[in-house]
Amino acid sequence: MRVLAAMSGGVDSAVAAARAVEAGHDVTGVHLALSAKPGTLRTGARGCCTVEDSRDARRAADILGIPFYVWDFAERFTEEVVESFVGEYAAGRTPNPCMTCNEKIKFEALLEKAMGLGFDAVATGHYARLSVVDGTPLLRRSRDTGKDQSYVLASLTPEQLRHAMFPLGDSWKSEVRAEADERDLAVAQKPDSHDICFIPDGDTKKFLDSRLGERPGNLVDAESGAVLGEHTGVHGFTVGQRKGLGIDAPAPDGRPRYVLSLEPVSGDVKVGNADHLGVTDIDATRPIWPSEQPLPAPTECRAQIRAHGDTVGATAEVTESGVSVRLAEPMEGVAPGQSVVLYSPEDEGDLVLGSAVISATR
Structure with missing residues (x-):
C-alpha cells in the first residue's frame, strides 16, 4: 500500500x-x-x-x-x-x-x-488498536492502557478509520x-508533548482573555441565588473547577466551592459544594458509530468523559437528537462540550462503540 x-x-x-x-x-x-x-x-x-x-x-x-x-x-x-x-x-x-x-x-x-x-x-x-472485519472498523484501546488514545480517536468516522493505521x-x-x-533515531528519548500546543505559556485563561476580552458576570450561589462576587468572563471557568474562583468569603459550612454550571448569556457562574457535582444523566449530540450501526436501545456499556479518565458502567440509548447516557454511578466534572466515549463492557471494555458531544447533564 x-x-x-x-x-x-x-x-x-x-x-x-x-x-x-x-x-x-x-x-x-x-x-x-x-x-x-x-x-x-x-x-x-x-x-x-x-x-x-x-x-x-x-x-x-x-x-x-x-x-x-x-x-x-x-x-x-x-x-x-x-x-x-x-x-x-x-x-x-x-x-x-x-x-x-x-x-x-x-x-x-x-x-x-x-x-x-x-x-x-x-x-x-497513536496508541490504539484498529482492525477492519468484513469492512467494519473495530477501534480498541491500546495494549499500553496508560498511553491509550482511543478516546481522542473515537470521533473518527468509519470511512476515516478504514484508511487509518496505528x-x-x-x-x-x-x-x-x-x-x-x-534504529538510531535521535528522538528515542525525546519527552512526550502535552497540553495545548497553540497556547505557548500554558495559561488558557490569558489566551482566551486576549481573544474574547472581558465579559463581566457574577459568581452566584447555586442554592441561595446570592451573588458572591464578580468575574471577567465565563470562559475563565469550567465545570468542576475549585481553584481560582475569586470568592473572598468561605462557604457558611466551611466546605470548598466548585463551579457547577456556566450561563454565557447572563454571565452567571453557578457555584456550590461537591454534593452537587455528581452527574448521572448525559445528553449528547453528533454521535459517531465506528461500525456505522447505531446502538440498539438500550445498550449496556462503559462511559468515559476524559482522555485518560476512568470509565463507569452506563446504559446508552439513541434519541432523536443524539444519544442519552445514564451512568451507574455519579461522575464529577462532566461539562457540556466534552465528549462521552462508549466502550463495550465485554472484551475487558476496550472496544469503542461510539462517541458523542455532551450537550446537557443532570
Missing part, C-alpha cells in the same frame, strides 16, 4: 513510520505546519508542531530512507481547531482541542489530501523507545 506517515517529530510517529516501512509499504513522511508563526506554538518537551519538531521529523525520515514533506495546514488549523476552541469556551462549553485536531486536521484535511494524491492510508503514532497499538511505550534506540 501507499502509506502517508504523519510525523510530528516525536518518537511515536517516527517508530510508527519505521514499522510501516518494515511491513513493506511504500511510505512517504509528512509533517504538518500548523502555525503561520511557529514561535507561537510550544517548544521543547511541551510542543508537537514546532520548527524543531519538523527538523526532528525530517532527520527520522532521512534515517528511514523515505521521502519527506512539510505541508502547510496553518490556516485550516486556525479555523477548525483554534477558533472552534475559543468559540466553545465563549459559549460556556469545555472542548477537547486534541480531539478536534485528530478529527478535523489529521483525519479529515490530511486524509482528504492523501486520498487525492493516491495514498491508501495514513499512519500515525502501528503502535500492540506496544508498550518502553518498547517503542527501545526500538527507536535500536
